[in-house]
Amino acid sequence: MQRETASEMLELGRRVLAEQPFSVLLGTHLVGFDALGAELELSITDVLRQQNGFAHGGVVSYLADNALTYAGGAALGTAVVTSEYKINYLRPALGDRLIARASVLHAGRNQAVCRCDVFVVAAGAQETLCAVAQGTIARLSGGQPEARRAPTAEDAVRPMHSRSDR
Amino acid sequence: MQRETASEMLELGRRVLAEQPFSVLLGTHLVGFDALGAELELSITDVLRQQNGFAHGGVVSYLADNALTYAGGAALGTAVVTSEYKINYLRPALGDRLIARASVLHAGRNQAVCRCDVFVVAAGAQETLCAVAQGTIARLSGGQPEARRAPTAEDAVRPMHSRSDR
C-alpha cells in the first residue's frame, strides 16, 4: 500500500467502485481515498428519496457502510469486508448531496475499527451532519467470496475485468 | 391500531411502501405486517449485486432498517423513524431473494426496540441467515418532517396522494 501514490489509490478505488452495480445504480463517487480514510459522495436523485423528499435511510446507511469499508481496506492494505457497524440518524437527509467521510481509529492485523460522518448538503448551503456510524472492517479470509472489498495494491496488477460480473 | 384487522394493516403498509421511491427502485415487497412485527422481501436483481454476484451490503442494511421501522411503527401505533440500529453481516448474501423479519422486543411510550434477521434464499434452497440487526424506532415528534414512517391507523383516513412527492 505504502508504495502507491495518493492518485494511484484514488484511481484504483474508483475502478473498484465502478464494478459495484449497486454503487453505479446509486451514482456514488469516490472523492477522496488515502491511508487514513475515504470520502464518498452521491447526488440525492428522486429515486433515492422518501415519500417526504429526503434521502431514504437505506441510502444514508449504504454510503456510510461503503465509506467505512474503503477506510478499513486502506488501513489493512488488503481486500476486506464490513463485519458490522452501527449508525445513528441525527437529522432527515434533506438536500441535494450526501457526503460520507470515514476514518480509521485503529487497525490491527486482521481488522480495523472505523468511524464515519455523513453530511447532507443543500444547494448553496453548508454541510449538515445527518448521521454517524462506527464499525469493524475485517480482512477477507482467503476462502470467502469477496464482498464490499476496498482496493489494494493487488488490484494494480490484477486486470479489473477479470472480477467483473457484468 | 388494535381496531385494524391484519389485512387492513398489510394493505396500509403496502400503500406506504409504494410511496417510497427508493423501496420501489429496489423492488421491496411487504410480505407480513402485524402488531408483533414485519416481513419484507426483495429479489436480488443484478443492479443490487456486488462485483461478485451477491447482494450489496447496502441492500441488506436497507431491508433490515426498513423492517425494523415497520415493526416499531406497528408496536407504537404511530408514525415513526429509525433512530439507530446496528447490523452484523454473517455471510455473503448469495442467492435470489432477501427476506427480512423484524420483531418488537419492547415498546415504550415513545420508542420501541426491535430485532431483525435477514435471510438469503437461492432457487430451491432453504433460507440462510445472512445478517442480524438490532435497533431503536422512535415516535415521530410533531415538528420533525416525516422520515421512514411506518403506516398507522391515521393513514386510513388520510388520502395517500397528499403525502406523495411524485
Add this chain to the structure above:
Amino acid sequence: MQRETASEMLELGRRVLAEQPFSVLLGTHLVGFDALGAELELSITDVLRQQNGFAHGGVVSYLADNALTYAGGAALGTAVVTSEYKINYLRPALGDRLIARASVLHAGRNQAVCRCDVFVVAAGAQETLCAVAQGTIARLSGGQPEARRAPTAEDAVRPMHSRSDR
C-alpha cells in the same frame, strides 16, 4: 470442545470466571454453559445499584458482555475476546437478581456473532427482560495478551494457576 461433557464445560467455565477479579467482585455465577450458549447470574447487592436502587447500567452491560464472550468461546472452541457489542436498555433493572442468557447466531473460523438477553428478577416475581445485546466475539490471535477469554478444552490440560495474576 465436542469431547467435553456439559458438566466438564460448566466446571471449566466456573474456574475461568473465578479467575476474573472483577467478576468475583460483582459476585457473578455461571449457571449454564454449553456449545450453544451461556447463562450468567448475579445478585443485585447495594454496591451494584444506582442512587435510585436499581442495578447500574454498567453492571447490566458487564453481565451481557461476559455472557456474549462465553457463548462465543464455546462456539469457537478457543480463547476469545469480545471485539464489539451494542446494548439497548429496555427497562430499569429493578429487582434482586440479573440473569444474562447469550446464544450463538453464527460462528465462522475466526469469530462468532452472538445475542444476549438480560433479565431482572424481583423476589417471587417473574423474569423481566431489561436489556438486549448483540456482538462479535473473536478468536484470540496468538500474539495478543488474553482478554475476557472463555474456557476451552485447552484449559482442562493447563493448570489454572499458571494464568492467575493473584
Add this chain to the structure above:
Amino acid sequence: MQRETASEMLELGRRVLAEQPFSVLLGTHLVGFDALGAELELSITDVLRQQNGFAHGGVVSYLADNALTYAGGAALGTAVVTSEYKINYLRPALGDRLIARASVLHAGRNQAVCRCDVFVVAAGAQETLCAVAQGTIARLSGGQPEARRAPTAEDAVRPMHSRSDR
C-alpha cells in the same frame, strides 16, 4: 443549564456521581464536565482487572457508558438515561488509569447522540486509545424511575440526600 458556570456544573456532577454506589465502588472521578461533554477517570485497581492484569471489559464499558450519559445530560439540560450504545474494544486496557472522554454530536429535544473515546494510561506513559463508543442518551420521561441520570440545574435546588438510597 446556561446559567450555571463550569465550576458549578463540575461540582454538581461530582455530587451526583458520589450518589452512585457502583461508581463509588469502582472509584470513578469526574474530571471535566461542561455543555460540550464530560471526562471520567478511574484507577485500575486489582479488583477491576482480568486474570491477565488489565482492566475488565466491563469496567471499560461502564466508564464509556457513564461518560456518554454525562455528555448527553449536559446537552439536554435535564435528567437522562442511556438508551443504547455500542462499543468497540481496540486494545487490552493494560495500565494504571482509564480515561473516558465523551462529547455530544447532536442534541434534539428528547435525545442526544454522543461519542466516547476511552484511553488507558500506564505510569509515565502516554494515553493509548483502547475503546470507542457511540450511543443515544434520552430525556428521562416523567413517570420512569431515574436511571444513570446526569446532573442538571434542578439538582442545584434539590437537596442531594433526598434522592439518596443509602
